Amino acid sequence: MDILVFVIVFAALLTGFATIEIRIARTDRRTARVEHKLDLILDHLGLREAEPWRGEVAELARTGRTIQAIKVYREATDAGLKEAKEAVDRIAAG
Known part of the structure; x- marks a missing residue:
């Protein structure tokens, strides 16, 4: 029982x-x-x-530190990994 x-x-x-x-x-x-x-x-x-973290993310991405850029982006925006990777790629390209 x-x-x-x-x-x-x-x-x-x-x-x-x-x-x-x-x-x-x-x-x-x-x-x-x-x-x-x-x-x-x-x-x-x-x-x-206003995105005060954007400059830091762009600088990290441009200097080849993509993983750190993704980490900063995720901490600032609470984005998921895929979304953060795509956003960092866009920031680095622009």
Whole structure:
């Protein structure tokens, strides 16, 4: 009987965690869409967000220290690894 209760509780916890992860993923996607739209609006208006870290990232990327540039970018923006790599590549090219 104790094992049955344990299995039921464990299954309920797993279901709960899966539901939470799905909600977090959905919220992350919504947030990304909103951020993208805001970026488009800022670009359309010709406005730029102050980015004091941008110079440091550009300098690191131009001097071949891409990994450090990605690290600085991620710390400043909370971006994921792929997004940070792409952004550093764009900053270095521009």
